[in-house]
Amino acid sequence: MAPEIAKLGHVALVSTDLEKSLVFFKEIIGLEETTEIDGVHYLRAYSDFQHHTLSIEAGENAHVKHIGWRTKTADCVLGFKELLDEQGIAVQEYPKGTTPGIGDSIRFQLPSGHTFELYNEVEKSKAASDKASILKNQVYKSWNKGISPRRFDHVNIHTTTDVDESYEFLMEVLGFNMREYVRGDDGILAGWMSVTPLVHDVAMIKKETLPTPARLHHISYWLDDTQDILRAADILKENNLPFIGPGKHGVSQAIYLYVMDPGSGCRVELFSGGYLIFEPDWEPVEWTLEERALSNTYWGDSVQDKELNNITIEAR
Known part of the structure; x- marks a missing residue:
């Protein structure tokens, strides 16, 4: 098997x-x-x-x-x-x-x-008693501090290498499923792939130029609903941190907000909404190059038009 x-x-x-x-x-x-x-x-x-x-x-x-x-x-x-x-x-x-x-x-x-x-093996550490939730199915108290996302959601990575080779490797060797993608004149330019019912656990985007061939564009944490995203925007504004969003992606249909760690330059996407995939015969959704703006931004603050200093983190 x-x-x-x-x-x-x-x-x-x-x-x-x-x-x-x-x-x-x-x-x-x-x-x-x-x-x-x-x-x-x-x-x-x-x-x-x-x-x-x-x-x-x-x-x-x-x-x-x-x-x-x-x-x-x-x-x-x-x-x-x-x-x-x-x-x-x-x-x-x-x-x-x-x-x-x-x-x-x-x-x-x-x-x-x-x-x-x-x-495979992981340590499921318990929280200290003063931080632990009284819920047996949750580790820490929710809303204990800051934006307080519920869980880690996905990563988005960029590359200047032959992206088709990486898509094939992710699917044929590691077992990822292609869920949605953007196709250009020379093939797939962006792919959203998962091993879970999420639309993507990882997204891989082809770029013509980057400081190094392998980059991390962002990591993502999940918030329960849109109101949580709006609350996050208030918290970021109070801390004088610039952000992109809120908005809604066409791909995944998720509500988003992007902010950058001022220490490392790592983007963090705060993420909510969207849909889950349970169909065993799911057919990947294709977006054309002409539809790329819609796939990125269904409505709201555009990810394409407004980048946070256009920084991507080297991934070694």
Whole structure:
């Protein structure tokens, strides 16, 4: 049986101003800190069950070390290693505990140059008693501080490499499903793919020029409804942080708001609404190049027309 990825796990972020990043992610976004070990801070949203969904550490250059994905079983990690070996992909193995809260894992590069980590075993750390929810099916108190998103949702990555090769790798080797895409004169320019019922766990966008071939455009955290997005806009405005949105995407039909971490330059999308896919015979939705503006922005503040300093984070 083919190995399977269960869900998006975490992003390992390096910031050039750790203090600013921690204030942004902990106090303004409202993530909770599971622990800090050797200068690396491990954070998660109030209803993220695994040890962390974001780690942040200091570095000379802002970049993403890797993007982590949890597999369905421990055997799937071994299964993926065998598949990657067959593809001639270099695989690095890491023992349990190399990343706190994560079991045995493997890391490798996509054809795009992005580094993925696969693992199954996770530590489901409990919250400290003064922060714990009284709900047995939730980790932390909701709305405890800041914007307070419920959970980690997706990542958006960009590349200047042969994007078709990466789409094929994601689908044929890693088992992602193409849900929606934008087609140009020379093929697919943007693809939204998932291993869950979400419209996308990862989006990959082709760019003609970038400072490096593999970039992270944004990470995304989920809010329950549109009112939460409007509340987030108030909080960002009160903290003098520029943002894009609110608006609604054509792709995914989700309500969005984008803000940038002033410490690392990492974009964060606050995300709500949209739809889920349960059909086993789902046919990917095609958008043409002429419809690209609509696919990006159904209504509201345009993501295309108003970029936040046009910064993308190197993904190594």
